[in-house]
Amino acid sequence: MHYVEDGAEALARAIGIRVRQERNGLGWTLDRLAAAAGVSRRMLVNVEQGGVNPSIGTLLRLSDALGVGLPALVEPPAPRAPKITRAGEGAVLWTGPSGGRGVLVAGTESPDVVELWDWTLAPGERHESEAHAAGTRELLQVQMGSLTVVVGIESHELKAGDALTFRSDVAHSYANPTGEPTRFSLAVYEPGVGAGHRTEGPHA
Missing domain, CATH: 1.10.260.40 (lambda repressor-like DNA-binding domains)
Structure with a gap:
């Protein structure tokens, strides 16, 4: 085990x-x-x-x-059969200083990759993300608490139930500016993985 x-x-x-x-x-x-x-x-x-x-x-x-x-x-x-990820079995790929977590709970295969994440941010925590490959998009919905998402130079304030869609081929961040925990679901779509686009042009 x-x-x-x-x-x-x-x-x-x-x-x-x-x-x-x-x-x-x-x-x-x-x-x-x-x-x-x-x-x-x-x-x-x-x-x-x-x-x-x-x-x-x-x-x-x-x-x-x-x-x-x-x-x-x-x-x-x-194999191509459906894959179940049970509660608590996702890959914890980010841990915040106060206990927040970024958990990759599901994903598809290349070339057009879709990732599904379960994020929690403790009060005051922030996660900075560098620009992803050209064409990458993200969709998120706040499940609990409040979330500030900065995409490039634009800041977006979200409450529970609010959703946001944005291109994430620019630097972006997620932050919990409040004194209460925040939880949000995040889907990331990265097209053409393996096509060499990360080493071409200004997005390398």
Whole structure:
């Protein structure tokens, strides 16, 4: 059972195995993948050895360079049959300083990847996200509390029940400015993963 070890350690180990499998499947060296993803060789080695919990940004760069999509790095390949993720089984890919969490609960395969996230932000917490690949879009709905979403230079204040759709190929952030917890569902659509768009043009 994977519950014997710490969840974060198990996830880091699983991600490392998947990154190495995908890299070997392409016949790429460490240096080639590091260059394609725009990460340091040292970081890539640490990821593959399961010795580090990489940021969401680093995982996105690696998954896109490998052409597999982020969900493929946090769960084993599955047949086309429906896949259930039970409560509490999602991949925790971000943990805030006060206990907030970003949990990837479901995702589709490349080339057109859709991710479904369950986010909680403790009072005062903020998550900064770098610009995603060109054409990436996000949809979110606040389930509880209040949320401030900054997209580029525009700020949006949302309450429970409010929803927002935006292009996330610019820097953006999610913040809880209140004294109460915030929870929101987030869907991310990233088209054409593996088409090399992250290394072309101004969005590289």
